[in-house]
Amino acid sequence: MIRAAVTGASGRMGKLIISNIVASDGIELSAAFDLVNIDKDAGEIAQVGNLGVSVSDIKDMERVLKESSTNVLIDFTIANATVVNAPVAASAGVDLVIGTTGFSKEQKQIIEAAVSKHGVAGIISPNFSVGVNVFFKILSEASKYLGDFDIEVIEAHHNKKKDAPSGTAMKAADVISAVLGGKDYVYGRQGLAPRNKEIGIHAVRGGDIVGDHTVLFAGDGERIEIKHQAHSRQAFASGAVKAAAWICNAGPGMYTMEDILGL
Numbered sequence: 001m002i003r004a005a006v007t008g009a010s011g012r013m014g015k016l017i018i019s020n021i022v023a024s025d026g027i028e029l030s031a032a033f034d035l036v037n038i039d040k041d042a043g044e045i046a047q048v049g050n051l052g053v054s055v056s057d058i059k060d061m062e063r064v065l066k067e068s069s070t071n072v073l074i075d076f077t078i079a080n081a082t083v084v085n086a087p088v089a090a091s092a093g094v095d096l097v098i099g100t101t102g103f104s105k106e107q108k109q110i111i112e113a114a115v116s117k118h119g120v121a122g123i124i125s126p127n128f129s130v131g132v133n134v135f136f137k138i139l140s141e142a143s144k145y146l147g148d149f150d151i152e153v154i155e156a157h158h159n160k161k162k163d164a165p166s167g168t169a170m171k172a173a174d175v176i177s178a179v180l181g182g183k184d185y186v187y188g189r190q191g192l193a194p195r196n197k198e199i200g201i202h203a204v205r206g207g208d209i210v211g212d213h214t215v216l217f218a219g220d221g222e223r224i225e226i227k228h229q230a231h232s233r234q235a236f237a238s239g240a241v242k243a244a245a246w247i248c249n250a251g252p253g254m255y256t257m258e259d260i261l262g263l
């Protein structure tokens with residue numbers, strides 16, 4: 001039985017991940033962490049009934065992870081928290097599934113260095129849905145033929161999202177840029193803003209939009225739009241739990257959703 005802990009257990013994603021762990025075979029909740037709801041039962045917070053696992057203070061992470069024999073930590077919090085907490089978990093020999101977005105390059109490197117130093121397995125993915133990872137694959141293929149077109153990435157999310165543009169939009173741009181040998185990015189446009197050969201990246205925020213990503217390839221007299229829309233957070237939560245189960249048998253190193261989905 002895989003023992004999985006969840007950081008951000010009181011958050012939108014954390015609660016859904018706990019309910020997905022409860023509904024999955026072969027994996028169980030070992031511990032939960034957050035800044036709020038300390039000492040309350042994580043199952044009660046996730047509305048799946050009492051699980052006998054209380055939310056621990058993040059300051060006790062190392063001790064709690066060891067005492068609970070946790071194999072893997074699933075983290076959906078904020079970048080400044082993950083960059084501190086993930087190395088603590090890695091040093092306790094715990095594998096990492098990180099869904100938090102908004103990392104700087106340096107923050108990502110700190111987490112990857114901790115994974116390498118402590119010989120654990122890790123995945124950092126801005127989007128755990130199957131559909132989005134196929135979307136990345138399609139973008140990479142389309143970019144081979146549409147490099148001369150103007151390329152824009154447009155994303156839309158709910159009004160509570162803290163970071164912009166989304167990690168998924170950035171990954172989409174990075175996938176395209178890698179195929180095209182490196183592109184500059186322009187974030188939104190205002191005033192005099194002539195178009196060059198950059199990738200434009202645009203963030204829309206409103207209501208309860210779960211997550212839309214469109215990549216527009218616009219040429220002379222025609223355009224292609226490739227679009228992914230998440231209908232609920234369930235797609236992310238089930239992917240993260242699937243990744244947690246997979247990574248526990250993967251051996252040390254950093255992995256991607258492409259590895260897990262066989263793409």
Ligand SMILES: NC(=O)c1ccc[n+]([C@@H]2O[C@H](COP(=O)([O-])OP(=O)(O)OC[C@H]3O[C@@H](n4cnc5c(N)ncnc54)[C@H](O)[C@@H]3O)[C@@H](O)[C@H]2O)c1
Pocket residue numbers: 007008009010011012013014033034035036058076077078079081082098099100101102125126127128129233236
């Ligand atoms: N990778 C994906 O598939 C995917 C999908 C959806 C959201 N996300 C990302 O996941 C993150 C969380 O999203 P959300 O909608 O659940 O946010 P949320 O605000 O609902 O939840 C975040 C939780 O983290 C907790 N938290 C904050 N700082 C903490 C710390 N230092 N230690 C422990 N807990 C802490 C908060 O108290 C809160 O309960 C965001 O970065 C979001 O962009 C990723």
